[in-house]
Amino acid sequence: VPPDCTNIVNPKNGSDNIDVNSNIEWESVPNALGYIISVGTFPGGANIVDALDVGNITNYSFDQPLPEASTIYIRVIPYRFNLEAENCREESFTTTGFQTEPDELPVPKFFTPNNDGFNDQWIVTSTPEIEVSTIHIFNRYGQLLKQLFPDQGWDGSFNGKPLASDSYWYRIETTEGNALVGFFMLKR
Incomplete structure:
Protein backbone atom coordinates (compact mmCIF):
# COMPACT_ATOMS: atom_id res chain seq x y z
CA VAL A 1 0.00 0.00 0.00
CA PRO A 2 1.49 3.39 -0.94
CA PRO A 3 1.84 6.02 1.79
CA ASP A 4 -0.47 9.02 2.09
CA CYS A 5 0.46 12.45 0.77
CA THR A 6 2.09 15.05 3.01
CA ASN A 7 1.57 18.78 3.56
CA ILE A 8 4.21 21.46 3.53
CA VAL A 9 4.32 23.16 6.93
CA ASN A 10 6.96 25.80 6.21
CA PRO A 11 6.47 28.00 4.29
CA LYS A 12 2.71 27.64 4.46
CA ASN A 13 0.84 27.09 1.20
CA GLY A 14 -0.12 30.47 -0.30
CA SER A 15 2.34 32.50 1.82
CA ASP A 16 3.77 35.77 0.51
CA ASN A 17 7.04 37.62 1.13
CA ILE A 18 9.03 34.49 1.95
CA ASP A 19 12.78 35.05 2.21
CA VAL A 20 14.76 33.77 -0.81
CA ASN A 21 17.06 31.87 1.57
CA SER A 22 14.22 29.85 3.14
CA ASN A 23 14.18 26.09 3.53
CA ILE A 24 11.11 23.89 3.15
CA GLU A 25 9.64 21.51 5.73
CA TRP A 26 6.79 19.03 5.46
CA GLU A 27 4.83 16.71 7.75
CA SER A 28 6.16 13.22 8.37
CA VAL A 29 3.99 10.47 6.87
CA PRO A 30 3.62 7.14 8.72
CA ASN A 31 5.07 4.21 6.74
CA ALA A 32 6.91 6.48 4.28
CA LEU A 33 10.51 5.42 3.73
CA GLY A 34 11.44 8.62 1.94
CA TYR A 35 10.32 11.65 -0.02
CA ILE A 36 10.82 12.88 -3.58
CA ILE A 37 10.65 16.64 -4.08
CA SER A 38 10.22 18.77 -7.18
CA VAL A 39 10.44 22.56 -7.06
CA GLY A 40 9.90 25.02 -9.89
CA THR A 41 8.86 28.52 -10.86
CA PHE A 42 5.85 27.31 -12.87
CA PRO A 43 2.95 24.99 -12.06
CA GLY A 44 4.23 21.45 -12.51
CA GLY A 45 7.75 22.81 -13.00
CA ALA A 46 10.96 21.28 -11.73
CA ASN A 47 13.51 23.83 -12.94
CA ILE A 48 14.89 24.36 -9.39
CA VAL A 49 14.79 20.78 -8.04
CA ASP A 50 13.85 17.89 -10.33
CA ALA A 51 12.41 14.78 -8.62
CA LEU A 52 15.13 14.62 -5.96
CA ASP A 53 14.99 11.71 -3.52
CA VAL A 54 15.90 13.31 -0.18
CA GLY A 55 15.53 10.10 1.82
CA ASN A 56 13.62 9.88 5.08
CA ILE A 57 13.96 13.51 6.20
CA THR A 58 11.21 16.13 6.32
CA ASN A 59 13.08 19.25 5.24
CA TYR A 60 15.19 20.52 2.37
CA SER A 61 17.76 23.32 2.15
CA PHE A 62 18.30 24.89 -1.27
CA ASP A 63 21.85 25.12 -2.63
CA GLN A 64 21.34 28.75 -3.61
CA PRO A 65 18.79 31.51 -2.99
CA LEU A 66 15.39 31.11 -4.62
CA PRO A 67 14.46 33.55 -7.40
CA GLU A 68 13.21 36.90 -6.09
CA ALA A 69 9.58 37.96 -6.41
CA SER A 70 8.59 34.58 -7.79
CA THR A 71 5.93 32.02 -7.08
CA ILE A 72 7.65 28.79 -6.09
CA TYR A 73 5.74 25.54 -6.71
CA ILE A 74 6.58 22.49 -4.58
CA ARG A 75 5.46 18.89 -4.75
CA VAL A 76 6.60 16.39 -2.09
CA ILE A 77 5.79 12.76 -2.84
CA PRO A 78 6.21 10.21 -0.02
CA TYR A 79 7.20 6.70 -1.05
CA ARG A 80 7.48 3.22 0.45
CA PHE A 81 9.72 0.83 -1.48
CA ASN A 82 8.60 1.23 -5.11
CA LEU A 83 5.14 2.63 -4.26
CA GLU A 84 4.64 6.40 -4.39
CA ALA A 85 1.77 8.37 -2.89
CA GLU A 86 -0.74 9.30 -5.57
CA ASN A 87 -2.44 12.58 -6.47
CA CYS A 88 -0.38 14.67 -4.06
CA ARG A 89 -1.19 18.33 -4.44
CA GLU A 90 1.31 20.95 -5.44
CA GLU A 91 1.74 23.80 -2.97
CA SER A 92 3.21 27.24 -3.55
CA PHE A 93 4.50 30.41 -1.95
CA THR A 94 5.86 33.73 -3.22
CA THR A 95 9.34 35.02 -2.43
CA THR A 96 10.25 38.58 -1.49
CA GLY A 97 11.91 40.97 -3.87
CA PHE A 98 11.24 43.48 -6.56
CA GLN A 99 8.44 42.50 -8.93
CA THR A 100 8.26 44.46 -12.13
CA GLU A 101 4.81 45.90 -12.69
Missing part, protein backbone atom coordinates in the same frame (compact mmCIF):
# COMPACT_ATOMS: atom_id res chain seq x y z
CA PRO A 102 3.30 44.75 -15.97
CA ASP A 103 2.74 48.34 -17.17
CA GLU A 104 6.45 49.12 -16.67
CA LEU A 105 7.52 46.45 -19.17
CA PRO A 106 5.25 45.86 -22.16
CA VAL A 107 4.79 42.08 -22.38
CA PRO A 108 2.48 40.85 -25.16
CA LYS A 109 -0.53 38.92 -23.83
CA PHE A 110 -0.89 36.89 -27.04
CA PHE A 111 0.53 36.36 -30.51
CA THR A 112 -0.65 34.70 -33.72
CA PRO A 113 2.18 33.05 -35.69
CA ASN A 114 0.19 32.61 -38.90
CA ASN A 115 2.45 34.65 -41.25
CA ASP A 116 -0.13 37.38 -41.87
CA GLY A 117 2.33 40.11 -40.86
CA PHE A 118 0.55 40.94 -37.57
CA ASN A 119 1.68 39.59 -34.19
CA ASP A 120 3.59 36.74 -35.87
CA GLN A 121 6.25 36.68 -33.13
CA TRP A 122 6.18 37.09 -29.36
CA ILE A 123 8.73 39.81 -28.58
CA VAL A 124 9.74 41.53 -25.33
CA THR A 125 11.74 44.75 -25.59
CA SER A 126 13.71 46.55 -22.87
CA THR A 127 12.52 50.00 -21.81
CA PRO A 128 14.60 52.95 -20.56
CA GLU A 129 13.55 51.98 -17.00
CA ILE A 130 13.95 48.19 -17.27
CA GLU A 131 16.74 46.42 -19.12
CA VAL A 132 15.90 42.81 -19.93
CA SER A 133 18.77 40.31 -19.87
CA THR A 134 17.11 36.97 -20.72
CA ILE A 135 13.67 35.54 -21.34
CA HIS A 136 12.69 31.91 -20.79
CA ILE A 137 9.51 30.41 -22.26
CA PHE A 138 7.96 27.28 -20.74
CA ASN A 139 4.97 25.09 -21.45
CA ARG A 140 2.36 24.49 -18.75
CA TYR A 141 4.38 21.54 -17.43
CA GLY A 142 7.49 23.64 -16.82
CA GLN A 143 9.46 22.35 -19.82
CA LEU A 144 11.83 25.01 -21.15
CA LEU A 145 10.92 25.67 -24.78
CA LYS A 146 13.07 28.66 -25.67
CA GLN A 147 15.59 31.10 -24.23
CA LEU A 148 15.53 34.55 -25.80
CA PHE A 149 17.34 37.84 -25.47
CA PRO A 150 15.67 41.27 -25.67
CA ASP A 151 14.21 42.14 -29.08
CA GLN A 152 14.56 38.50 -30.19
CA GLY A 153 11.18 37.10 -31.20
CA TRP A 154 9.72 33.64 -30.72
CA ASP A 155 7.76 32.06 -33.57
CA GLY A 156 5.81 29.56 -31.46
CA SER A 157 7.88 26.52 -32.40
CA PHE A 158 9.87 23.93 -30.45
CA ASN A 159 12.61 21.93 -32.19
CA GLY A 160 11.40 23.36 -35.50
CA LYS A 161 7.79 22.21 -35.07
CA PRO A 162 4.85 24.59 -34.53
CA LEU A 163 3.29 24.33 -31.08
CA ALA A 164 -0.46 24.19 -30.49
CA SER A 165 -2.67 27.09 -29.47
CA ASP A 166 -2.33 27.21 -25.70
CA SER A 167 -1.07 29.30 -22.80
CA TYR A 168 2.69 29.50 -22.30
CA TRP A 169 4.67 30.82 -19.34
CA TYR A 170 7.55 33.27 -19.31
CA ARG A 171 10.24 34.30 -16.86
CA ILE A 172 11.92 37.58 -17.75
CA GLU A 173 15.20 38.35 -15.97
CA THR A 174 16.44 41.94 -15.77
CA THR A 175 20.05 43.10 -15.63
CA GLU A 176 19.39 44.11 -12.00
CA GLY A 177 18.60 40.48 -11.10
CA ASN A 178 14.84 40.96 -10.82
CA ALA A 179 12.22 38.77 -12.43
CA LEU A 180 8.82 39.07 -14.04
CA VAL A 181 6.78 35.88 -14.34
CA GLY A 182 3.53 35.46 -16.20
CA PHE A 183 1.81 33.82 -19.13
CA PHE A 184 0.61 34.62 -22.64
CA MET A 185 -1.48 32.93 -25.32
CA LEU A 186 -0.36 31.46 -28.61
CA LYS A 187 -3.32 31.53 -31.00
CA ARG A 188 -3.17 29.75 -34.36
Whole structure:
Protein backbone atom coordinates (compact mmCIF):
# COMPACT_ATOMS: atom_id res chain seq x y z
CA VAL A 1 0.00 0.00 0.00
CA PRO A 2 1.49 3.39 -0.94
CA PRO A 3 1.84 6.02 1.79
CA ASP A 4 -0.47 9.02 2.09
CA CYS A 5 0.46 12.45 0.77
CA THR A 6 2.09 15.05 3.01
CA ASN A 7 1.57 18.78 3.56
CA ILE A 8 4.21 21.46 3.53
CA VAL A 9 4.32 23.16 6.93
CA ASN A 10 6.96 25.80 6.21
CA PRO A 11 6.47 28.00 4.29
CA LYS A 12 2.71 27.64 4.46
CA ASN A 13 0.84 27.09 1.20
CA GLY A 14 -0.12 30.47 -0.30
CA SER A 15 2.34 32.50 1.82
CA ASP A 16 3.77 35.77 0.51
CA ASN A 17 7.04 37.62 1.13
CA ILE A 18 9.03 34.49 1.95
CA ASP A 19 12.78 35.05 2.21
CA VAL A 20 14.76 33.77 -0.81
CA ASN A 21 17.06 31.87 1.57
CA SER A 22 14.22 29.85 3.14
CA ASN A 23 14.18 26.09 3.53
CA ILE A 24 11.11 23.89 3.15
CA GLU A 25 9.64 21.51 5.73
CA TRP A 26 6.79 19.03 5.46
CA GLU A 27 4.83 16.71 7.75
CA SER A 28 6.16 13.22 8.37
CA VAL A 29 3.99 10.47 6.87
CA PRO A 30 3.62 7.14 8.72
CA ASN A 31 5.07 4.21 6.74
CA ALA A 32 6.91 6.48 4.28
CA LEU A 33 10.51 5.42 3.73
CA GLY A 34 11.44 8.62 1.94
CA TYR A 35 10.32 11.65 -0.02
CA ILE A 36 10.82 12.88 -3.58
CA ILE A 37 10.65 16.64 -4.08
CA SER A 38 10.22 18.77 -7.18
CA VAL A 39 10.44 22.56 -7.06
CA GLY A 40 9.90 25.02 -9.89
CA THR A 41 8.86 28.52 -10.86
CA PHE A 42 5.85 27.31 -12.87
CA PRO A 43 2.95 24.99 -12.06
CA GLY A 44 4.23 21.45 -12.51
CA GLY A 45 7.75 22.81 -13.00
CA ALA A 46 10.96 21.28 -11.73
CA ASN A 47 13.51 23.83 -12.94
CA ILE A 48 14.89 24.36 -9.39
CA VAL A 49 14.79 20.78 -8.04
CA ASP A 50 13.85 17.89 -10.33
CA ALA A 51 12.41 14.78 -8.62
CA LEU A 52 15.13 14.62 -5.96
CA ASP A 53 14.99 11.71 -3.52
CA VAL A 54 15.90 13.31 -0.18
CA GLY A 55 15.53 10.10 1.82
CA ASN A 56 13.62 9.88 5.08
CA ILE A 57 13.96 13.51 6.20
CA THR A 58 11.21 16.13 6.32
CA ASN A 59 13.08 19.25 5.24
CA TYR A 60 15.19 20.52 2.37
CA SER A 61 17.76 23.32 2.15
CA PHE A 62 18.30 24.89 -1.27
CA ASP A 63 21.85 25.12 -2.63
CA GLN A 64 21.34 28.75 -3.61
CA PRO A 65 18.79 31.51 -2.99
CA LEU A 66 15.39 31.11 -4.62
CA PRO A 67 14.46 33.55 -7.40
CA GLU A 68 13.21 36.90 -6.09
CA ALA A 69 9.58 37.96 -6.41
CA SER A 70 8.59 34.58 -7.79
CA THR A 71 5.93 32.02 -7.08
CA ILE A 72 7.65 28.79 -6.09
CA TYR A 73 5.74 25.54 -6.71
CA ILE A 74 6.58 22.49 -4.58
CA ARG A 75 5.46 18.89 -4.75
CA VAL A 76 6.60 16.39 -2.09
CA ILE A 77 5.79 12.76 -2.84
CA PRO A 78 6.21 10.21 -0.02
CA TYR A 79 7.20 6.70 -1.05
CA ARG A 80 7.48 3.22 0.45
CA PHE A 81 9.72 0.83 -1.48
CA ASN A 82 8.60 1.23 -5.11
CA LEU A 83 5.14 2.63 -4.26
CA GLU A 84 4.64 6.40 -4.39
CA ALA A 85 1.77 8.37 -2.89
CA GLU A 86 -0.74 9.30 -5.57
CA ASN A 87 -2.44 12.58 -6.47
CA CYS A 88 -0.38 14.67 -4.06
CA ARG A 89 -1.19 18.33 -4.44
CA GLU A 90 1.31 20.95 -5.44
CA GLU A 91 1.74 23.80 -2.97
CA SER A 92 3.21 27.24 -3.55
CA PHE A 93 4.50 30.41 -1.95
CA THR A 94 5.86 33.73 -3.22
CA THR A 95 9.34 35.02 -2.43
CA THR A 96 10.25 38.58 -1.49
CA GLY A 97 11.91 40.97 -3.87
CA PHE A 98 11.24 43.48 -6.56
CA GLN A 99 8.44 42.50 -8.93
CA THR A 100 8.26 44.46 -12.13
CA GLU A 101 4.81 45.90 -12.69
CA PRO A 102 3.30 44.75 -15.97
CA ASP A 103 2.74 48.34 -17.17
CA GLU A 104 6.45 49.12 -16.67
CA LEU A 105 7.52 46.45 -19.17
CA PRO A 106 5.25 45.86 -22.16
CA VAL A 107 4.79 42.08 -22.38
CA PRO A 108 2.48 40.85 -25.16
CA LYS A 109 -0.53 38.92 -23.83
CA PHE A 110 -0.89 36.89 -27.04
CA PHE A 111 0.53 36.36 -30.51
CA THR A 112 -0.65 34.70 -33.72
CA PRO A 113 2.18 33.05 -35.69
CA ASN A 114 0.19 32.61 -38.90
CA ASN A 115 2.45 34.65 -41.25
CA ASP A 116 -0.13 37.38 -41.87
CA GLY A 117 2.33 40.11 -40.86
CA PHE A 118 0.55 40.94 -37.57
CA ASN A 119 1.68 39.59 -34.19
CA ASP A 120 3.59 36.74 -35.87
CA GLN A 121 6.25 36.68 -33.13
CA TRP A 122 6.18 37.09 -29.36
CA ILE A 123 8.73 39.81 -28.58
CA VAL A 124 9.74 41.53 -25.33
CA THR A 125 11.74 44.75 -25.59
CA SER A 126 13.71 46.55 -22.87
CA THR A 127 12.52 50.00 -21.81
CA PRO A 128 14.60 52.95 -20.56
CA GLU A 129 13.55 51.98 -17.00
CA ILE A 130 13.95 48.19 -17.27
CA GLU A 131 16.74 46.42 -19.12
CA VAL A 132 15.90 42.81 -19.93
CA SER A 133 18.77 40.31 -19.87
CA THR A 134 17.11 36.97 -20.72
CA ILE A 135 13.67 35.54 -21.34
CA HIS A 136 12.69 31.91 -20.79
CA ILE A 137 9.51 30.41 -22.26
CA PHE A 138 7.96 27.28 -20.74
CA ASN A 139 4.97 25.09 -21.45
CA ARG A 140 2.36 24.49 -18.75
CA TYR A 141 4.38 21.54 -17.43
CA GLY A 142 7.49 23.64 -16.82
CA GLN A 143 9.46 22.35 -19.82
CA LEU A 144 11.83 25.01 -21.15
CA LEU A 145 10.92 25.67 -24.78
CA LYS A 146 13.07 28.66 -25.67
CA GLN A 147 15.59 31.10 -24.23
CA LEU A 148 15.53 34.55 -25.80
CA PHE A 149 17.34 37.84 -25.47
CA PRO A 150 15.67 41.27 -25.67
CA ASP A 151 14.21 42.14 -29.08
CA GLN A 152 14.56 38.50 -30.19
CA GLY A 153 11.18 37.10 -31.20
CA TRP A 154 9.72 33.64 -30.72
CA ASP A 155 7.76 32.06 -33.57
CA GLY A 156 5.81 29.56 -31.46
CA SER A 157 7.88 26.52 -32.40
CA PHE A 158 9.87 23.93 -30.45
CA ASN A 159 12.61 21.93 -32.19
CA GLY A 160 11.40 23.36 -35.50
CA LYS A 161 7.79 22.21 -35.07
CA PRO A 162 4.85 24.59 -34.53
CA LEU A 163 3.29 24.33 -31.08
CA ALA A 164 -0.46 24.19 -30.49
CA SER A 165 -2.67 27.09 -29.47
CA ASP A 166 -2.33 27.21 -25.70
CA SER A 167 -1.07 29.30 -22.80
CA TYR A 168 2.69 29.50 -22.30
CA TRP A 169 4.67 30.82 -19.34
CA TYR A 170 7.55 33.27 -19.31
CA ARG A 171 10.24 34.30 -16.86
CA ILE A 172 11.92 37.58 -17.75
CA GLU A 173 15.20 38.35 -15.97
CA THR A 174 16.44 41.94 -15.77
CA THR A 175 20.05 43.10 -15.63
CA GLU A 176 19.39 44.11 -12.00
CA GLY A 177 18.60 40.48 -11.10
CA ASN A 178 14.84 40.96 -10.82
CA ALA A 179 12.22 38.77 -12.43
CA LEU A 180 8.82 39.07 -14.04
CA VAL A 181 6.78 35.88 -14.34
CA GLY A 182 3.53 35.46 -16.20
CA PHE A 183 1.81 33.82 -19.13
CA PHE A 184 0.61 34.62 -22.64
CA MET A 185 -1.48 32.93 -25.32
CA LEU A 186 -0.36 31.46 -28.61
CA LYS A 187 -3.32 31.53 -31.00
CA ARG A 188 -3.17 29.75 -34.36
